[in-house]
Amino acid sequence: MLDVREYVLKTPPGGVKRYDHEALCDLLKVEDYSRVIFEQGVGREAIVRVYPSNPLMDVRAVDVDDLVMDARGRITLGTYFDGSPLRFRLFDPKTGNAQRGAVFGTTGAGKSRLVQAILIACKASGIVVHLADLKHGQSVPEAKGNVATRVTTQYETILMLRGLVAEAERRMTSYAEMGRSGFVINSPDPLTYGIVDEANRLLEKGAPFRDEAALLIKELGRTGRSVGVGIIIAAQAGHLDELGGSDTLRGMLKEGEVILLRWSSAMMQQLVSDGLLPRGESLQPIPKVVGQVRRIRRYNEQRADDEDDVNSQGMLYHLTGIRPTSMARTYVVGSIEPCTGYDPVILDLYGPHAPPGETIDLEEHMTAKERQTAGGGPQEGMAGAGPDPEPEPEPDISRMSTAQRILAALPADGLAEVDLMAVLEADGGRRIARASVRTNISTLRAKGLIARPDETKLIVPAPAD
Known part of the structure; x- marks a missing residue:
């Protein structure tokens, strides 16, 4: 057990709001101020502890x-x-x-x-x-x-x-x-x-x-x-x-x-x-x-390198x-x-496992003016900034949001939910929970990107204007 000196103090009503830590250490004759810990308790009680060394100097590694x-x-x-x-x-x-x-x-x-x-x-x-x-x-x-x-x-x-x-x-x-x-x-x-x-x-x-x-x-x-x-x-x-x-x-x-x-x-x-x-x-x-x-050192006294x-x-x-x-x-x-x-x-x-969640589609949250300024891509060093005369590469499934993957998976005549889930499982992207797919489908319908379900109960892309 550490050799800790502990002093229980009775303080004025309301406790001690201000104190001079250096003066307290001098009173206790402790040169290393970090060894002295003052803690105000409830009411009129406070505790002063003097440790042989600062107790926070040897913390362990996180697990x-x-x-x-x-x-x-x-x-x-x-x-x-x-x-x-x-x-x-x-x-x-x-x-x-x-x-x-x-x-x-x-x-x-x-x-x-x-x-x-x-x-x-x-x-x-x-x-x-x-x-x-x-x-x-x-x-x-x-x-x-x-x-x-x-x-x-x-x-x-x-x-x-x-x-x-x-x-x-x-x-x-x-x-x-x-x-x-x-x-x-x-x-x-x-x-x-x-x-x-x-x-x-x-x-x-x-x-x-x-x-x-x-x-x-x-x-x-x-x-x-x-x-x-x-x-x-x-x-x-x-x-x-x-x-x-x-x-x-x-x-x-x-x-x-x-x-x-x-x-x-x-x-x-x-x-x-x-x-x-x-x-x-x-x-x-x-x-x-x-x-x-x-402390003051004598003329020929050396200080430690560290x-x-x-x-x-x-x-x-x-x-x-x-x-x-x-x-x-x-x-x-x-x-x-x-x-x-x-x-x-x-x-x-x-750890080696994939992080939870899906990437935010940054371009989706650009304003029309920002799209125009950036030539359709994000600004300030974002990938895709400015016009690109080269043919567009194949979409990177690993960077697509769930909504983008759903739209990419849907043929013109639509899919049943069970078939859509099968396509999403096989497209090479991160696994998506059924609840997340349903939530994204609701959002896409609200935005008019997916048609309302008809009597066939298929998930169908919205018709082009």
Whole structure:
């Protein structure tokens, strides 16, 4: 058992809102400030613990079992300083709601590895993910092929977000027709998430799609969650006003899952003033280097070569959890040292199986003006941008949506449902559940792309104008 000194304090009514951590450590004669943990309890009780070394320095590697969603919709991302699990909720089975989430952290704080853990958890739990990696795909490169949709430019991200909003609206209409007021996971639709990494690039002042991006994210946070379409953003911890405007995320974050890694002072002031922390609440700072002792050295005294090595990656506060002022740390995700290519440890965590869900058809969500400008193809580096004088290649079934595959499979005289299912099983694409096929058929009929069933009960393409 660790040699831990523990002091139980009686505090003034309402508890301690502000305290000087360095002064507390000096009072306890502890040079390494990271060894001292202060935690305010309920009412007038607080606890100060002094550890022989920082308890978060030796966390274990993450395991896939940690990341499989439990019966209460949670995954385990790491541990608090006292060994209790750090849990992050992806789904609330009591309300049927997907979550809204945000991860903030400065450069090198461990944000990308935490996003990797969430992505791995989604794949392991059967959750469909549509991912925007706005660092040109570099933040989480191993996600390629492990999520339903992966985009790397701001314009593609806008099309992806439009697709997610359209899916949320489709579900609302469909559920209303069923007489259903809430979301039931996998009946018929899967839990789905849009995840935007490096969201500050999309939402910062001067970004080309800032206003629409803020509107779409806010819409998903407001209405998507009740139909199983959640949204998570990860961003540099600068200032909330840089993320689409002062009120874009405020309401969304207060009831979602918010994680704060190493931060800037401006971000902390904003979080407090926006009510994510009680006004005046104190968080123990997360230093860049844990265990570093600031002291004067003698003239001939040498400092250790590794004294300034960055080692606090993954240390965080779960601001909307049950212990918002208690420091925690994520489990180790992936290799410790940088790899020359894809990280084999992370790839092993993802596993070889195909990701759940279908790719969002980005071109379907372009406006008429955008189609004209792009010559019929997506902009800003998307495949197919601009006119192509060459003959069109054969369609790539692996990149086609279910709706596209259904339309491609239907002959002019139609097919019975059982025959359509057989064609879709044999076309070389991903297996599609019958419920998903039926939902897409209903949507195609509503759009006038498939005729209403006649007395033969065949699924027939709509006649050409």
